Amino acid sequence: MDARNTFDFLTNPERFMAFSRWAAPLLGVLSAIAAIAGLVVTFLVPEDYQQGDTVRMMFIHIPAASIAIFIYVCLGVASFLALVFRQALADLAAQACAPIGAVYTALALITGSLWGKPMWGTWWVWDARLTSVLVLLLFYLGYMALRGSLEDEQKAARAAAILALVGLINLPIVKFSVDWWNTLHQGSSTFMAKKGDGLPAIYAWPALLMGLAYLGGFGALWLVRIRALVWRRKARSLSLKLAETAR
Amino acid sequence: MSFDFDAGKYAVYLWPAFAISAVAFAWLIADSVAGARRWKRQAERQQAELDELKP
Numbered sequence: 001m002d003a004r005n006t007f008d009f010l011t012n013p014e015r016f017m018a019f020s021r022w023a024a025p026l027l028g029v030l031s032a033i034a035a036i037a038g039l040v041v042t043f044l045v046p047e048d049y050q051q052g053d054t055v056r057m058m059f060i061h062i063p064a065a066s067i068a069i070f071i072y073v074c075l076g077v078a079s080f081l082a083l084v085f086r087q088a089l090a091d092l093a094a095q096a097c098a099p100i101g102a103v104y105t106a107l108a109l110i111t112g113s114l115w116g117k118p119m120w121g122t123w124w125v126w127d128a129r130l131t132s133v134l135v136l137l138l139f140y141l142g143y144m145a146l147r148g149s150l151e152d153e154q155k156a157a158r159a160a161a162i163l164a165l166v167g168l169i170n171l172p173i174v175k176f177s178v179d180w181w182n183t184l185h186q187g188s189s190t191f192m193a194k195k196g197d198g199l200p201a202i203y204a205w206p207a208l209l210m211g212l213a214y215l216g217g218f219g220a221l222w223l224v225r226i227r228a229l230v231w232r233r234k235a236r237s238l239s240l241k242l243a244e245t246a247r
Numbered sequence: 248m249s250f251d252f253d254a255g256k257y258a259v260y261l262w263p264a265f266a267i268s269a270v271a272f273a274w275l276i277a278d279s280v281a282g283a284r285r286w287k288r289q290a291e292r293q294q295a296e297l298d299e300l301k302p
Contacts, residue, residue: 043250057264064268086298099278103271114264118257217272224279231286238293245300 016040023036038209063214065108070102098226129185139167
């Protein structure tokens with residue numbers, strides 16, 4: 001099968017609108033089911049022998065942080081497609097995922113800080129992991145500010161796409177900061193962590209379900225926000241046509 | 248197994264984390280859906296106006 005035809009629904013605005021019309025609510029419902037199940041299991045599992053009840057925060061902190069990085073990858077790929085292949089829908093996709101990524105990153109920082117105070121004895125420390133995640137948030141905010149600050153939308157899109165691509169450099173720093181430097185933030189504590197460092201197996205279900213909820217939530221919100229931007233572009237082009245017709 | 252909502256001395260950190268996350272998601276959902284509806288309505292209204300103007 002021709003790859004161009006396979007992904008046509010992601011590059012052709014009309015087909016995208018038809019696809020996202022059912023995909024967005026479906027993802028939203030699946031995400032809500034995963035969130036409800038995840039929250040139920042979060043408060044059913046026993047407290048951790050070291051972290052006590054604060055371990056429950058891990059089930060909202062880890063997904064927020066992991067998906068925030070994933071969203072930036074989506075922002076980078078969409079920006080690349082918009083910049084190099086001039087795909088209008090890719091530009092809208094990039095624009096749509098920035099606010100969601102910013103909120104996810106902010107949630108990762110806030111929930112991490114609320115966990116850090118009782119466990120580390122401090123709200124914040126300028127270690128490599130925390131600082132690189134703060135830089136990630138600044139890239140999201142910078143992207144949105146750049147798009148909003150230039151009147152020429154094409155110039156704004158191009159400048160923001162370049163900024164998004166530059167920001168990709170920060171992703172391996174976020175991921176490997178705990179390995180490259182001696183940080184207060186612990187190494188990976190997911191189930192892929194080195195033996196002995198990971199969370200106990202009993203926490204696999206809440207972590208998995210909340211991870212799926214956060215991922216599905218991003219998917220649904222992303223589609224809805226792209227749809228909003230497609231409608232906005234159509235409204236703007238219609239207002240130009242109306243102005244021409246009225247002359 | 249039973250629900251454990253008693254976070255003891257950690258409640259002051261645990262509940263704000265969940266509350267802030269819930270508020271953030273509620274805002275994201277409301278803002279995204281409201282934006283999509285607003286622009287869809289505007290595009291449809293302008294399309295109708297344009298159709299009326301056409302001979």
